[in-house]
Amino acid sequence: MHFSFWAAAATLLATCRLDQVVAVAVPDHNLAERHANGKIAPKFFIISMFAPEADIWYDNLPSSGLGDLLAVNISTPGLSMLYPHVHCVADYSICQVTTGEAEINAASTVMAVALSPKFDLTKTYFMIGGIAGVSPKEAALGSVALSRFAIQVALQYEFDAREMPENFTTGYLPYGTDFPDEYPTTIYGTEVFELNEALRDIAFEYASKANLSTSTDAAAYGEKYAAEGPLYTAATKGPSIVKCDSVTSDVYYSGNLLSEAFENTTISWTNGSGVYCMTAQEDNATLEVLTRLAIEGLVDFARIILMRTGSDFDRPPPDVSAFDHLRVLDQNGFLIAIDNIYYAGVEIVKGVLKNWDCTFKKGIKPTNYIGDIFGSLEGESDFGPGSLTEGKGYKPGGNNPDNFKRSSVPGKAIRKRGALPGPVVRAAQ
Ligand SMILES: *[C@@H]1O[C@H](CO)[C@@H](O)[C@H](O)[C@H]1NC(C)=O
Ligand SMILES: *[C@@H]1O[C@H](CO)[C@@H](O)[C@H](O)[C@H]1NC(C)=O
Ligand SMILES: *[C@@H]1O[C@H](CO)[C@@H](O)[C@H](O)[C@H]1NC(C)=O
Numbered sequence: 490m491h492f493s494f495w496a497a498a499a500t501l502l503a504t505c506r507l508d509q510v511v512a513v514a515v516p517d518h519n520l521a522e523r524h525a526n527g528k529i530a531p532k533f534f535i536i537s538m539f540a541p542e543a544d545i546w547y548d549n550l551p552s553s554g555l556g557d558l559l560a561v562n563i564s565t566p567g568l569s570m571l572y573p574h575v576h577c578v579a580d581y582s583i584c585q586v587t588t589g590e591a592e593i594n595a596a597s598t599v600m601a602v603a604l605s606p607k608f609d610l611t612k613t614y615f616m617i618g619g620i621a622g623v624s625p626k627e628a629a630l631g632s633v634a635l636s637r638f639a640i641q642v643a644l645q646y647e648f649d650a651r652e653m654p655e656n657f658t659t660g661y662l663p664y665g666t667d668f669p670d671e672y673p674t675t676i677y678g679t680e681v682f683e684l685n686e687a688l689r690d691i692a693f694e695y696a697s698k699a700n701l702s703t704s705t706d707a708a709a710y711g712e713k714y715a716a717e718g719p720l721y722t723a724a725t726k727g728p729s730i731v732k733c734d735s736v737t738s739d740v741y742y743s744g745n746l747l748s749e750a751f752e753n754t755t756i757s758w759t760n761g762s763g764v765y766c767m768t769a770q771e772d773n774a775t776l777e778v779l780t781r782l783a784i785e786g787l788v789d790f791a792r793i794i795l796m797r798t799g800s801d802f803d804r805p806p807p808d809v810s811a812f813d814h815l816r817v818l819d820q821n822g823f824l825i826a827i828d829n830i831y832y833a834g835v836e837i838v839k840g841v842l843k844n845w846d847c848t849f850k851k852g853i854k855p856t857n858y859i860g861d862i863f864g865s866l867e868g869e870s871d872f873g874p875g876s877l878t879e880g881k882g883y884k885p886g887g888n889n890p891d892n893f894k895r896s897s898v899p900g901k902a903i904r905k906r907g908a909l910p911g912p913v914v915r916a917a918q
């Protein structure tokens with residue numbers, strides 16, 4: 490009895506490798522897991538930002554055999570008025586929420602879900618799946634990018650370019666600096682997030698199985714960049730799956746100069762590791778929430794996938810004005826970008842669910858630093874001014890050693906707590 494049990498287990502382990510469908514009937518102890526402590530514990534959570542990104546899953550997931558996301562609707566305080574439910578398939582293995590657009594909506598909704606007593610998300614894989622602007626240097630319209638870094642590029646001072654000093658190349662100026670290419674000296678903490686590269690690479694392999702939607706009109710728009718020379722070849726080649734990074738800005742910027750300025754910011758703030766590629770309005774907000782909740786042990790920051798698909802180029806092709814590019818001409822990338830969220834995304838969902846017991850349940854160990862620029866999670870980052878927690882990470886419940894710095898300005902001590910000396914009359918300046 491014992492022998493045959495272990496023999497069967499050994500066979501299962503032997504066949505249990507990534508990218509392999511385990512054709513052995515595994516007893517379904519999963520239902521119990523999904524309802525651990527009476528809570529819903531999805532294996533996979535899709536984060537969409539607006540209706541078209543969500544509808545593509547509602548319309549197509551049933552035909553994949555993975556279930557219907559409209560089978561269960563769950564409300565919880567703090568969700569968007571426009572998108573008031575978390576949606577799950579009937580067995581709760583996959584859930585989805587729509588945050589609403591830009592940073593405030595993304596942070597609010599994800600915080601509401603993660604703090605909801607209805608969910609246990611400690612083992613859940615999150616995938617941000619949305620459309621984005623795409624750099625024509627990195628990929629074509631409809632392409633799918635899986636990112637390691639997310640950069641909040643507009644977290645800077647800004648002058649209207651008509652009033653900027655003559656020796657500036659952009660009106661954006663990193664906090665605490667006097668020249669655009671300097672490294673910021675005041676850090677808010679959400680400037681850069683780094684995700685689990687090993688998980689990103691597995692997601693890339695899964696997504697690469699997809700047949701992507703293409704469009705001859707979008708391809709024709711991409712062809713226009715050929716005149717820019719070899720640096721822009723990617724734009725002309727049609728949709729593909731790529732590994733490159735995602736920037737966040739509430740401002741939906743467009744044009745050569747801002748795109749190039751934020752490309753420079755990405756390189757500077759990731760200390761040269763980041764590849765500026767996709768531009769969207771939410772990722773860093775979502776990642777900030779997941780960082781805070783990872784400190785409390787409510788989510789696992791090593792289980793986040795950031796996938797963005799290119800719906801429009803961030804800058805115009807030669808001989809097209811920035812205004813015409815954004816507001817007049819139709820780039821025809823929107824529909825294929827929406828389609829490809831599903832086509833690439835569903836392969837990632839399938840891969841994680843099929844290989845759950847042997848691989849994903851216990852997690853994919855990161856080999857790179859993961860977390861934010863503060864060093865809020867354990868480890869030393871390869872970007873930023875150095876960990877505020879000496880690589881130890883913040884402790885749950887606010888129980889941190891006194892020596893953890895709290896200043897966002899490196900090197901600047903925070904006044905020790907104590908009674909104020911009483912009101913003073915301040916001298917006129
Ligand atoms: C869930 O909500 C959607 C609309 O968002 C609706 O179409 C669907 O019928 C609802 N499902 C259930 C089980 O009520
Ligand atoms: C830019 O010009 C200002 C004067 O307008 C000068 O103070 C500053 O040093 C210059 N910066 C660089 C990096 O050249
Ligand atoms: C946003 O997140 C990305 C990736 O996680 C990170 O590289 C980037 O620095 C973040 N930016 C901000 C401003 O938080």
Ligand SMILES: *[C@@H]1O[C@H](CO)[C@@H](O)[C@H](O)[C@H]1NC(C)=O
Pocket residue numbers: 698699700
């Ligand atoms: C992609 O298309 C090929 C050829 O039609 C087909 O064999 C394959 O199954 C498709 N892949 C997916 C993931 O649908």
Ligand SMILES: *[C@@H]1O[C@H](CO)[C@@H](O)[C@H](O)[C@H]1NC(C)=O
Pocket residue numbers: 658659669670746747749750753
């Ligand atoms: C980006 O950086 C390069 C190299 O430092 C510089 O030549 C260029 O002017 C910068 N672009 C912008 C828009 O700031």
Ligand SMILES: *[C@@H]1O[C@H](CO)[C@@H](O)[C@H](O)[C@H]1NC(C)=O
Pocket residue numbers: 672760870871872873874875
């Ligand atoms: C990143 O670059 C900044 C500016 O050059 C530097 O101060 C910082 O130490 C670098 N961080 C790492 C981890 O190399």
